[in-house]
Amino acid sequence: MASPNALFATLRPGDAPPWLAALLGSARRSSPNGDYFEWDDKQLWLAANGDVANGDVAKAVCTASFPPDIAIEGLHIGMPIAAARGALPELHSPGAVNANLLHGWMPAGRPWGLLLEELEGKIRSISMLVRGALDRRLEEVVRERSDAARIWDAPPAADRWTMIDDPDALLEVWLGSQTTRAPWSNTPAGIYAAYAAWLKAATPDQWHSAARFHNWSYSLGPLFFISRHPACELATALHILYAADLRWVARFGFNPAAVPTHSHATLRLITGICDRIRRDCYARSLAFDPARDFGRNAPRIDLGPGFPAQLEGREPRPVPFDDGYPIAVWEAVGVVYTH
Structure with missing residues (x-):
């Protein structure tokens, strides 16, 4: 049988x-x-x-x-x-x-x-x-x-900040949206407001650290702000692009009708960065090496000549982070660190 x-x-x-x-x-x-x-x-x-x-x-x-x-x-x-x-x-x-x-x-x-x-x-x-x-x-x-x-085409009110191009206006709308509630019940009140203030005052090097240490369980607002800012580095934009799991979205041909709606914000983040890279909107002083940062998880997708496999340049000055936020932000909301 x-x-x-x-x-x-x-x-x-x-x-x-x-x-x-x-x-x-x-x-x-x-x-x-x-x-x-x-x-x-x-x-x-x-x-x-x-x-x-x-x-x-x-x-x-x-x-x-x-x-x-x-x-x-x-x-x-x-x-x-x-x-x-x-x-x-x-x-x-x-x-x-x-x-x-x-x-x-x-x-x-x-x-x-x-x-x-x-x-x-x-x-x-x-x-x-x-x-x-x-x-x-x-x-x-x-x-x-x-x-x-x-x-x-018409996202819910809580996600409409993703359609704003101006980074400062985007950050303000994001801050006031319902998606900016504290991610965990024990997160100090005011963490998002403190982070938004830090982002506005930060340098491109500090934004790069923010992209590297972003906790993807939290809201994407900070990454939208960084990637849409005219002073953002190409290395930072590429890091966000790789960390956003480009391969997964590419499976759907970057088509919003095919991508599940719960991932529309991620798709909008990715397509916005891709568009800005093609239009050469980013500064090019920082180094980027996907093999170093992502290892075998680095997506192998040919997006054209405007998307370099890696970048030569200087290393950014690091900023201490903890659980997706700068130490300075944690301290601003009352968390005590011993240095």
């Missing part, structure tokens, strides 16, 4: 092969949405509206840990999406959900289709769904993509 995974690869929604009931066994799990079945450390699971063993398979999902040597309709986990398009020319891409690109395949005359989840250009999961469920899922993706485009 073939391995369970090889058998499951032949299963299609609506099927009731004789081997299926024998394999269900203790694989049944329960959830608020009904029962489902799970095998081999979540490599594959089945969902049903009723009795899976009698052919009521509504959805079968091969996850990222499913064996890559087992093919489903000529596709396998880890397969490049470009190769998948060659195997299934009808494959189309309605958009992105939960940071992963989705691709749908609905062959004519069949009661089921495929939904592929893409991560970094390769198939991450393969879902087989009955046609009605697949149609609804693809419609949801298209609707979410339309909503994302609308929100990009």
Whole structure:
């Protein structure tokens, strides 16, 4: 008898092969949405509206840990999406959900289709769904993509500061927005106001330290201010660009309709920096070496000749930081440091 995974690869929604009931066994799990079945450390699971063993398979999902040597309709986990398009020319891409690109395949005359989840250009999961469920899922993706485009053009009030080009005006609006609440309950009151005052008085070298030691769990307002200031260094802008996970946004083609809405501020930060680099808006006196600062995590994306791999120049004068804020800011809100 073939391995369970090889058998499951032949299963299609609506099927009731004789081997299926024998394999269900203790694989049944329960959830608020009904029962489902799970095998081999979540490599594959089945969902049903009723009795899976009698052919009521509504959805079968091969996850990222499913064996890559087992093919489903000529596709396998880890397969490049470009190769998948060659195997299934009808494959189309309605958009992105939960940071992963989705691709749908609905062959004519069949009661089921495929939904592929893409991560970094390769198939991450393969879902087989009955046609009605697949149609609804693809419609949801298209609707979410339309909503994302609308929100990009008219962001919520709390995020409208991201659309302001003037750095001082941006900082003032950011400071008054609801996104500037203290990040943790034990953070001293006034931390953002103190940091905004520090940023306005800081030098480009100090801004570089602020970019290097920014805590990405906090608001992006300081990075917007720095990157949009006419005195900002190219090395500082590049550091922000690399730290913002450029590869992840590039997966969506920098398209706000495809990028999840919770990442729109990051996308606006990245595209703003890219635009300013192309227009040669940044000073060039500081050194930048992504291998030193980011190691193997440095994104390898060719954005054109205006985006140097590294910069020769002087090293900035360092500024002491703690948890994303300058020591001077912590002291301004009453935190005592012993030097």
